[in-house]
Amino acid sequence: PVKQQPAPAGATEGDEGRFAESEFLAGVPEKLGGAICMQYDKESSQGEFLWTHTTASMGIGFQSTCEEDATVKMSRLPHSAQQGTTILVEAVPFQTIPE
Numbered sequence: 001p002v003k004q005q006p007a008p009a010g011a012t013e014g015d016e017g018r019f020a021e022s023e024f025l026a027g028v029p030e031k032l033g034g035a036i037c038m039q040y041d042k043e044s045s046q047g048e049f050l051w052t053h054t055t056a057s058m059g060i061g062f063q064s065t066c067e068e069d070a071t072v073k074m075s076r077l078p079h080s081a082q083q084g085t086t087i088l089v090e091a092v093p094f095q096t097i098p099e
Contacts (some may be wrong), residue, residue, distance in 0.1 A: 030084025034058045040096075050091040051075060056083045064094065 025031055034053030041047060051060050056077055063070035077088050 032052075032084055036060070045096045046093065047096075048091040048093050050089060052087060052089045053077075054084055054087055062092065 003032045007014065022031075032091060033056050034051065039048045041049075049062055050057060053075065058075045060073045060075055061070050072093075073090075075088065077083060077086055077092055081088070
């Protein structure tokens with residue numbers, strides 16, 4: 001299941017630090033962008049596939065090697081959020097088979 005959550009430490013550091021506060025975007029009221037990342041702990045064989053965006057929506061598709069079909073998700077900011085000023089982070093946990 002997809003979970004909406006507060007940004008994990010460092011997950012939006014690029015958005016907030018280098019993107020939203022960029023001197024090159026100082027005069028831009030709406031800072032629109034997105035990123036996909038994966039966190040994985042080899043010792044526990046667990047991880048999270050994460051995505052973040054400031055746009056109204058972002059399409060995501062993902063599939064593990066043991067699945068026949070891909071999962072497709074349209075990630076959307078909550079109706080109360082303003083595009084370009086709100087950062088949404090969502091994630092899907094996963095586990096691999098230990099070697």
